Amino acid sequence: MDFDLSEEQRLLKDSVEGLLNDGYDFEQRKKNIAAKKGWSDDAWKKFAEQGLLGLPFAEADGGFGAGAIETMIVMEAMGKALVVEPYLATVVIGGGFLRHGGSDAQRQAHIPSIIDGSKTLAFAQLEKNSRYDLGDVATAAKKKGSGYVISGEKFVVANGETADTFVVTARTKGGQRDRAGVGVFLVPADAKGVRAKGYPTQDGLRAANVTFEQVEVGADAALGDPENGLPLVERVVDEARIALCSEAVGAMDESLKTTIEYLKTRQQFGQNIGKFQALQHRGSDMFVALEQARGITMYGTMAVSYDNAEERATAIAATKVQVGRSLKYIGQQSIQLHGGVGMTMEYKIGHYFKRLTMIESTFGDADYHLRRIAAQGGLFKN
Template sequence: MDFDLSEEQRLLKESIERLLIDAYDFEQRKKYMKEKGGWSKDIWGRLARQGLLGLPFAEADGGFGAGAVETMIVMEGLGRALVLEPYLATVVIGGGFLRHGGSAAQKAAHIPSIVEGSKTFAFAQLEKSSRYDLHDVTASAERKSDGWVLNGRKFVVINGENADRLVVTARTRGAPRAKTGIGVFLVPGSAIGISKKAYQTQDGLHAADITFAGVEVGSDAAIGDPEDALQLIERVVDEARTALCAEAVGAMDESLKTTVEYLKTREQFGVAIGSFQSLQHRAADMFVALEQARSMSMFATMAADFDDPAERAKAVAAAKMQIGRSGKFIGQQAIQLHGGIGMTMEAKIGHYFKRLTVIENTFGDAEHHLRRVSGGVV
């Protein structure tokens, strides 16, 4: 199988690298963190003008008809620069629900706004006791004559503070852990009945805990079947996991490069510490872990074309498991090889480790996905 990028894909990779080298170094990132919502509207606009926000959408919907490989390339680039902008929440997840389950009217109403950068999304899924179970949903959506009424609470909604649209999972019928009776609803971020508690997460992103109290939406707010949307949710979340794997590879790659550069310049006893054989071996182990993660990220990306949903899910779970293990190892080694400076806010290496740690715990950690691969979790 040919793993080389096509000419168009190489150009995409180079264009992302040029943009981020020019506009997203570590000091600039600190400034973007202080903007409203915790990310730069100017950078978001530049991503839109380069066509990156429209990559996965069909040409008929105003996009560029790109595939999973292009998303992988973008996410790796964003991971290298520790980009704060809500690409995952808006393009991968919000856009994923529209691409796979949205009606023609929903696509026409929202996809062009995503592509041009005027609208962002957030995925309100996590609940207080649901952990990694996508079917554990207690938030409710009750039918009303002309639509739905939503009640419940969602936690750690990334970009939830300022998102124009919330993609909300809610139960339309059945017990809290039943795998049927779950719907997905598009809700305006400023709808009456919504209250938010916003905060910054450990990795520098912004999230919100959101309460829905009698929030009314129209009948056209449901994406797909409002009583049987779990399969749609699982598909989109697996695509998000695959994107996170690619982002983690980018972060790990940059962590290794930063650490090797530090070993070459930091001196002890009058010589660079990179000349110590034991530290060279540790850097070599980091490289092996990175390449293991990279190969599994590619595997998950290829799994997007698998016809069997169960096989696709297992491939993504295997990748997420390896990504979690490699990210933890590389992050820990990078901090230890930097010494005390690696624990400070001024050193970027610690920020990479924080992001890798959050990625591992987003949509399932390594142990959760080990159980999925082994058959313990369906």
């Protein structure tokens, strides 16, 4: 199997990395976090000008018709730079719902604004005690005329404080954990009855708890089948999981490089600590963990396009398991090998560790996905 990038993909990789290397260093990231939104409008505008916000959308919708490999390339570069702008929430997740479940009218209403950078989205899915179960939905969407009335509360909504539109999971029928009866709705952030309370997360990003109190939306707010939207949610979240794994690969790559450079310059006992064989062995183990994560992320990226939902889910679960194990090892070793300086806010390695830790627990940690694989009878079946 050929894992080499095409000429167009290599150009994309060079372009994205060049953009971030030129204007997105660690000091600039601090300034972006300190901005009113918690991220930079200027950086977002540059992403739009570079075409990154339109990358996965069909040409008919004004995009470039790129696929999962291109998203992997972009997310890996963003992981290296610790980008805080809402690319995952808006383009990967919000855009994914529009690509896979949106009607022509819905795509026309939202995708051009995403592409030009004037609109951001947020996925309001997590509920109290729902953990990683995408089908555990208590938020209700009750019929009213041809539309719906949505009531409930969502937690840790990434970009929830500044999003223009929420993609909301809400139950149209059945019990709280039934697979049937989950709908997906587009809800304007300024709709009557919507309240968002924002806060910073451990990795420097921002999230919000969002309350929907008798929020009325029309029939055109539903994405796909409002009584059977869980397969759509699972497909988009699988794509988000792979995007997160790609981001983690970028963050691990930069963590390893930063740590090796530190070992080459830190003096102790009259010599660079990188000369100590025990530390060289740790660096080698970190490299192996990184390459394991990189390899399986490529596998998971190709699995995103599987038509068989069970095969796709199992492959992506396996990817999340290995990436979760690798990022935990590399993150912990990076902090350990940096010593006390690794725990300071001023030095960047601790910020990589925080972001990797958050990625590991987003949409299921390694233990959760290992249980999913076991429940399916293993990764490879006779």
